[in-house]
Amino acid sequence: MKLLQVRKGQFVFYENELHQVYSVKPMFKKSVHLYRLKDMKQVLTKASDIHLYKPQHNDTFIFYGKRYTIDKNKKPEPGDYILIIKPAPDFLDHYSLNAIEKVESVEDGNVVTTRDNGVKHHEYVVMVPGRADASQEIAYYDKSLVPESQQLEDESISYLAESDESIAPVVGDIYVDVQQSTKAMVVAMTEDEVVFGHGVRVHVADLIDESKFKLVFRVEEDL
Numbered sequence: 001m002k003l004l005q006v007r008k009g010q011f012v013f014y015e016n017e018l019h020q021v022y023s024v025k026p027m028f029k030k031s032v033h034l035y036r037l038k039d040m041k042q043v044l045t046k047a048s049d050i051h052l053y054k055p056q057h058n059d060t061f062i063f064y065g066k067r068y069t070i071d072k073n074k075k076p077e078p079g080d081y082i083l084i085i086k087p088a089p090d091f092l093d094h095y096s097l098n099a100i101e102k103v104e105s106v107e108d109g110n111v112v113t114t115r116d117n118g119v120k121h122h123e124y125v126v127m128v129p130g131r132a133d134a135s136q137e138i139a140y141y142d143k144s145l146v147p148e149s150q151q152l153e154d155e156s157i158s159y160l161a162e163s164d165e166s167i168a169p170v171v172g173d174i175y176v177d178v179q180q181s182t183k184a185m186v187v188a189m190t191e192d193e194v195v196f197g198h199g200v201r202v203h204v205a206d207l208i209d210e211s212k213f214k215l216v217f218r219v220e221e222d223l
Contacts, residue, residue, distance in 0.1 A: 006032050009097030012050040013141040018061050038062040038154045040208045060135040064205045065157040068127035069135045076103050076111055082124040093117045094179035114201040157191050169194050172219035
């Protein structure tokens with residue numbers, strides 16, 4: 001589906017792969033800023049070169065080196081990732097269309113995420129790790145055009161760590177959380193998450209999004 005109006009958060013296909021719109025700057029020829037979901041690589045393009053896709057139940061895609069399947073029926077549990085498909089944030093919450101956040105707690109289907117956002121049960125679907133039976137592939141517009149070797153590589157966290165070594169966060173780095181207006185240091189890490197000193201846990205991919213976080217001190221640069 002060609003887009004008449006592009007807005008932040010939309011899922012789109014660009015050059016056969018699933019991307020997400022990061023921002024739109026109408027004054028520029030290449031006005032659409034995208035992130036490729038499989039590795040968060042940034043791309044600048046124009047609306048005529050992308051095709052809109054609206055995520056659905058049982059779609060499967062790759063998010064930062066890991067595969068997930070959308071399940072609208074699964075009850076969320078702490079530690080699950082959710083995809084916010086119908087955002088209606090309250091005044092103090094900060095999330096938008098197709099935001100991916102991690103569940104901190106659940107009450108009657110409504111969740112609080114690790115970013116302290118309260119998301120109501122009708123606003124999200126759960127992202128279940130792995131590929132579900134009879135799921136629909138949306139990581140690629142046409143999977144037949146993608147060599148099997150690339151498909152395997154695309155789902156490799158270790159490959160991402162190697163390719164993103166220059167920008168990967170390390171313990172001691174300090175970021176500003178733009179949406180919460182706080183500054184915090186990375187105190188611990190897992191393979192795809194960082195833990196800040198004030199207890200907030202975020203996906204590594206969030207740190208690449210400058211509308212969410214901005215790096216203000218890098219340990220390696222000060223050595």
